Amino acid sequence: MTTQNLLVELFVEELPPKALNKLGAAFSNVLAEQLKAQGLAAADAVVTAFASPRRLAAHVTGVLAQGADKAVQQKLMPVAVGLDAAGNATPALLKKLQALGADVSDPAAAVAALKRAPDGKAEALFYDSIVKGASLQAGLQKALEEALAKLPIPKVMQYQLETDCELPGWSSVNFVRPAHSLIALHGFTVVPVKALGLTAGNSTQGHRFEAQVSPVVLPHADQYDEVLKREGSVIASFAERRAEIVRQLNAAAAKVGNGARPIDDEALLDEVTALVERPNVLTCQFETEFLGVPQECLILTMKANQKYFPLIDASGKLTNRFLVVSNISPDDASLVIGGNERVVRPRLADAKFFFDQDRKKTLESRVEGLSKVVYHNKLGTQGERMARVCAIAKAIGQQVGGDALAQQAEQAARLAKTDLLTDMVGEFPELQGIMGGYYARHDGLSTEVAEAIEDHYKPRFAGDDLPRNNVGLVVALADKLETLVGMFGIGNVPTGDKDPFALRRHALGVVRMLVEARLELNFFELTRQALTVFPAAVVQDKSVELDEFLVERLRGYFREAGFSIAEVDAAIFAQKLGHWSSIPARLQAVRAFAALPESPALAAANKRIGNILKKAGEVDAHVNPALLKEDAEKNLHAVMQKLLPESEAQFKAGDYTASLQTLAALRAPVDAFFDDVMVNAEEMDLRLNRQGLLKSLHVAMNRVADLSRLAA
Structure with missing residues (x-):
């Protein structure tokens, strides 16, 4: 069958500019998908989208005028229902065949033409037929209607269109903008499809003021962008x-x-x-x-x-x-x-x-006005919020940098929201924080405090810079923690794709500051510290849920950085992890360890040890050498005595990679131990001693990372 390229254009009034590119892509993609689904275009047909302020268009290569006929097999009904005991067609079968257009004038011949095939536990009758391929006009009509129905239109408008029938009148049309013309060209041939009260032709309008001719007539589907550019003064792409x-x-x-x-x-x-x-x-x-x-x-x-x-x-x-x-x-x-x-x-x-x-008023003079600005009907005013952020910032500042940093952080947090009351931010809300920094410098405040006021919303989005100094980091961290604890505490938790208070973004900001700025702060303590600044009657304690939320953002952050789920979980679930600033180094150590040939066996052994200790309950990491009876356990203990102090020294020095690689030498003695030694021996003293040996090993192996997470 011969093919021609197809061009479809819908000419309308000015489309919403922020949605135009998305509208153009959606129109062309759905149109092409529908043509392919009906067998009118090949799976590898090239689709080109066009979108300008007043038009949506699509060019599709290799479109058939008539789709190929297709052999179709349809399941009719179980044999027991379609045939009687003598094998003759039942009325139900004949009615079904007649509905499908089959010739039932000779019932015996109609039955003979059917196929029997197993269908679950029973046998069913199947009818083979040839379905005629779709014509281009019918197929394009369906594709066009589907493409228009699936457009991601921000807002639909209704307008009136004069009818083209003999009786005068008007019909209502719903679309994003009033449509004025439709083109459907298959090579040189117009395909007379209809849409939005319009019948397709081969002409459109060019530039409002600079078109060379009006209308612009298209001789062929492949000349669309060329003719429109030359005669219509429009770049359609x-x-x-x-x-x-x-x-x-x-x-x-x-x-x-x-x-x-x-x-x-x-x-x-x-x-x-x-x-x-x-x-x-x-x-x-x-x-x-x-x-x-x-x-x-x-x-x-x-x-x-x-x-x-x-x-x-x-x-x-x-x-x-x-x-x-x-x-x-x-x-x-x-x-x-x-x-x-x-x-x-x-x-x-x-x-x-x-x-x-x-600049005629200082930021300090605006502080009182924050008490008149509502922040949230359940969480009070901006003034109350400011007081909470101040308390959190002061406490974090004390941990990070002592009295000096705590004092600066408290001052910056006190003034950080005051630019919300300025005329400039009232006109341009996007400048909040930025204008506060300018006004702080004008008021003679220190550079550290001014930069902290300017930066305290950072990071605003993925890839945004962190605050420039420690004062800014502390205030930004306090601000985000107050938001997270407060919103979780009143039940405003993100669900699905809904996150009206941008809590995922706030949580990612907390993650990035703790990790990238290497702040030696325990997130577990931070969330509970932030909770203490809220009155008990205002918020509920959702610390556990918030911890899980933050950890999930942490996992996502490192997965985005290219680490596997197993590597990430191994690093962040290490024993006594403490602060998150060490996780990048732990991840590199885990990746290096996972590449070692000893890694799979040790990871599996670590998982096995964890299960044994979990069943044993509380186990003391103590070994009595006199109770070591088997050669395998004596050998493991001897190797541990040599390697564990070395690994611990490397861990304390921050060389996590070396610490894990030192432990790789334990593979052979660990394997021998599990091959030759019964851990849960009947003698209680032997059992406890062997459990103590495994406990010592487990602590050492999971200090850098939870190696069991690497087990297949």
Whole structure:
């Protein structure tokens, strides 16, 4: 059968920019999957998605005009139901065959054409038939309806469409935006499918202002992007349009010089790509006096409100130039440039005004106002929350750095939320913490405290930096612990994919700070310490559940780093682990140990020892050499006397890899012990002595990691 490439385009009014790329991918993927499922396209057919502000399109290679006929076998019913005692067809069987379109004029011949095959404990009748392949029109109609139904539409709108029948009237259509035309081209041929009240043709509209012709007529499915670009002045491919914007942004920045480069923001780039059909990057500027405002404020207002790309210099400082991605390319761009400069000026002036006004009051003077801001109806005000974070920060600071750090951490925690009451943060909530740092410096506070106020929300997301100094680490840790303990304590626990208070992100932040900053703090003690700052009547003690939640985030963190589940569990479930800062070194030791030939046998032995000791109950790690009777247990004890002190010394020195590798020499004596020695001997003194020997060995083997987790 011959094939042709297929092009389907839906032309609509401006689509939601933040969802455009996802809509384009979903439309093309579902359309192609449905065509493949109906046998109209091969499994390896190439699918190309197109998405611009006013169109969704898909190009599929190798599509058949008529699907191949397929042999289908259908189960009818058990033989006992379909045939009587004489082997003749029952009325139920004949009715079923008739419903399937089979010829039942000769019942005996109809029965003879059936097949019998085992079906569970009984035998069943099966009917073989040939199903005619789907026509392209019918198959594409079904595929198109499915593709539109499965679009991840953020919000559906309803609009009226004039009917195309003889009687005048209007029909209601539900879709993300009003649709105006539909294309379905199979090679040169139009496939007359219908969707959203439209019948497919071979024409569409180009750029609103710069199209060369209207409408744009497509002669062939393979000429879609070429004709649309040439005659319609539209780059239909999202990826191509995005790449063109990047190219123009970099070229425009290079012309500015001084190492200027556009701000790096993938989300902004995607959104702007979804707003223009044929991009034209222009360079604009604003008055240098606005550079006295914190650059984060200026960058945010230009990106969020105007979709501009601010330019920063080689040192990372904001310049007074910015780039605009225009949707038109006039011969004289001065009016477009001037218009964008006029639009941004009031925004920057507002930011400057807020900054000047906010600095008239100190952060300390705003502390009292926190008591008037509700944090949570069950957990009180921001003032009450601030007091709790202060208490936690002071206690952690004392453990990490003594009185000096405790005092600085308490001060930073007291002021960390005060920028919520400033005009700048009221206008730009994304700047909370950042503005607090600027205002703290203006108030003459120390660099450590100012940076801690700025950083106390960190890490905000996966891959974000940790706070820059110990004061910031302590306050950030206290802030996240207060949130976790409080929310768990009132029952706001994440379920499934729902996590409205971002508790998983907070927990991962705690994990990262304890591990990456090498804070020698016991997470078990931290959660209980944080619980003490809450009134007993406000929250319940959910420490056990919170511990499990944190450990699960810890396991996920190291699995993301490339370690196996067995390696991670071996490291984090070591005996008397203490603090998490040692886990990376333990993991490296576990990986090195697992590569040794002795590893599987020792891991299995360790698991066996653990089971023996678990059944024995409380066992004293003490060995009486006089009670060692068998050669195998004497030999194991002698080797342990030599190797265990060496391994312990390496452990105390922090050389976990060497500590485990030293124990690898125990494989042979351990194997011999289990081959030749009965641990649970009838004589109680022998039994206890052998259990004590195994207890000593178990403690030593699990000091770095729980090696039993490596057992298959």
